Amino acid sequence: MQRISIVGLGTLGCSLGMALRSWSKSSAGAQGRGQVSIEVAGFDFEQGVQKRAEKLGAVDRTYWSLPKTVIDAALVILAVPPSQLESLMLEIAPRLPEGCIVTDTTPHKQQSLAWASQHLPKHVAYVGGHPVLPLIEPDEPSADLLVQTTYALFPHENADAASTEAVVGLVQAVGAKPYFPDPAEHDAQVAATTLLPALTASALMHAASQGGGSRDLGEMAATDLAELTRLASSDPSELALMVQLGRVDAVRWLDSLISRLGELRALAVRTDPEAGEQVVQFLTDAHNARENWLRPEGNAGPPAERPSVSGQVNRLLFGTRRRTR
Numbered sequence: 001m002q003r004i005s006i007v008g009l010g011t012l013g014c015s016l017g018m019a020l021r022s023w024s025k026s027s028a029g030a031q032g033r034g035q036v037s038i039e040v041a042g043f044d045f046e047q048g049v050q051k052r053a054e055k056l057g058a059v060d061r062t063y064w065s066l067p068k069t070v071i072d073a074a075l076v077i078l079a080v081p082p083s084q085l086e087s088l089m090l091e092i093a094p095r096l097p098e099g100c101i102v103t104d105t106t107p108h109k110q111q112s113l114a115w116a117s118q119h120l121p122k123h124v125a126y127v128g129g130h131p132v133l134p135l136i137e138p139d140e141p142s143a144d145l146l147v148q149t150t151y152a153l154f155p156h157e158n159a160d161a162a163s164t165e166a167v168v169g170l171v172q173a174v175g176a177k178p179y180f181p182d183p184a185e186h187d188a189q190v191a192a193t194t195l196l197p198a199l200t201a202s203a204l205m206h207a208a209s210q211g212g213g214s215r216d217l218g219e220m221a222a223t224d225l226a227e228l229t230r231l232a233s234s235d236p237s238e239l240a241l242m243v244q245l246g247r248v249d250a251v252r253w254l255d256s257l258i259s260r261l262g263e264l265r266a267l268a269v270r271t272d273p274e275a276g277e278q279v280v281q282f283l284t285d286a287h288n289a290r291e292n293w294l295r296p297e298g299n300a301g302p303p304a305e306r307p308s309v310s311g312q313v314n315r316l317l318f319g320t321r322r323r324t325r
Helices: 011-031 047-054 068-072 081-096 110-118 161-173 181-210 212-220 224-228 236-245 246-270 275-293 312-322
Strands: 002-007 036-043 075-078 101-104 124-129 150-155 177-179
Touching: 002 011, 002 068, 011 047, 011 161, 036 047, 036 068, 036 177, 047 081, 075 081, 081 101, 081 110, 081 236, 101 161, 110 124, 110 150, 110 177, 110 181, 124 161, 124 181, 150 161, 150 181, 161 177, 181 224, 181 236, 181 246, 236 246, 246 275
Parallel strands: 002 036, 002 075, 075 101, 101 124, 150 177
Antiparallel strands: 124 150
């Protein structure tokens, strides 16, 4: 029996476990005998979170010791916030078996690749990962959480082709679409599509809550302000770390936003008819840009079928990458 260990059993970690177990069972049932059995092991520092994962069927078993969780793993998934990634790499590094593959789910890949170079042993293959999900995840885990989502992958320079293909197979097994962007370009996109909206929501909440009228905001909680500032409910410490890890990109996108707001303000203070037309054009351009972004040309078509357990992961993770003792 080969083990996939998930460290971090929050919504994403549980959803990955549920999807992997569902995929494994359905594939084994369809293919019959001759399948390599997969055990999904889990660990979380919070006892209640571990118990919930067991109750949901996200894991086959949990461990109360992090080293025991990874010591015999073929693949380790670090489904943790960015603030925990480096310390976890340091803690598990001495326990990782030869031939083990390590992946993660954090958004800042230049930093995670650097940490992997610094802390993970040479006999381990690191393939960084980032499933593109909302910053505020759903409350309840689901085996379908990742279906048809984009899952960015970043093989470390020391990762061989077999390790990379094994993680590709895992991504496809949970229903996601693997994607191989440049780490720097990816991090810039994360700053624009995840960090900037969250920082904007926080700034908007500050602006809206200033002055004597702030006491009346509670009466207006069901309005657009509540929806637009939803990301202000994100974990402040994690957002602050995202700014720190992506400082250059964060400043660049904030400068761009400030510039656009400045344009809009300059138009708003004018009273001439031409300014009114320019405001309409400004808002129309934004409307069209959003429509084009949400409805890109072409269609992805129907969801792709998940590979069977005898396919890519079985062949690569448990075949060419099978470790020797």
